[in-house]
Amino acid sequence: MTLIVWDVEKNVVRKARREDLYEAIYMITQLIPLGRVTSYKNISEILGVNPRLIGQALKNNDKPIIIPCHRVIASNGYLKNYSRGGIVVKKKLLVLEGVIVKGEKVSRKYFIDLKKILS
DNA sequence: ATTTGCTCAGCTC
DNA sequence: GAGCTGAGCAAAT
Numbered sequence: 479m480t481l482i483v484w485d486v487e488k489n490v491v492r493k494a495r496r497e498d499l500y501e502a503i504y505m506i507t508q509l510i511p512l513g514r515v516t517s518y519k520n521i522s523e524i525l526g527v528n529p530r531l532i533g534q535a536l537k538n539n540d541k542p543i544i545i546p547c548h549r550v551i552a553s554n555g556y557l558k559n560y561s562r563g564g565i566v567v568k569k570k571l572l573v574l575e576g577v578i579v580k581g582e583k584v585s586r587k588y589f590i591d592l593k594k595i596l597s
Numbered sequence: 598a599t600t601t602g603c604t605c606a607g608c609t610c
Numbered sequence: 611g612a613g614c615t616g617a618g619c620a621a622a623t
Contacts, residue, residue: 533617
């Protein structure tokens with residue numbers, strides 16, 4: 479479960495550096511459309527890494543404005559955490575975008591499969 | 598709805 | 611190098 483990349487400068491295959499991996503995660507996160515959500519797992523499957531790594535990356539995000547990390551939730555539909563304001567803020571943002579959140583859970587129908595977008 | 602076991606990158610020492 | 615910690619997941623209860 480490790481992201482392998484082609485190093486253009488050194489002309490070799492190697493393990494992705496942390497910054498490379500995080501950068502990839504941020505880019506993919508930006509593909510989630512307004513009013514939709516996806517799971518940590520969905521992103522992790524695209525990159526072939528551990529789902530927990532996605533959470534690590536989003537938590538440590540250095541571009542809080544342009545990265546809609548509130549649209550990334552647990553695969554069971556629950557909101558999980560949000561480093562900037564917690565679940566309360568995460569829920570508010572989603573509701574603002576038209577997602578119906580019952581308690582702390584989002585219906586399946588709002589999930590989008592990013593692998594299909596990338597196909 | 599809650600508990601339990603699994604997992605692995607990153608961090609600390 | 612060993613041990614701990616999760617913005618997780620899935621199955622069982």
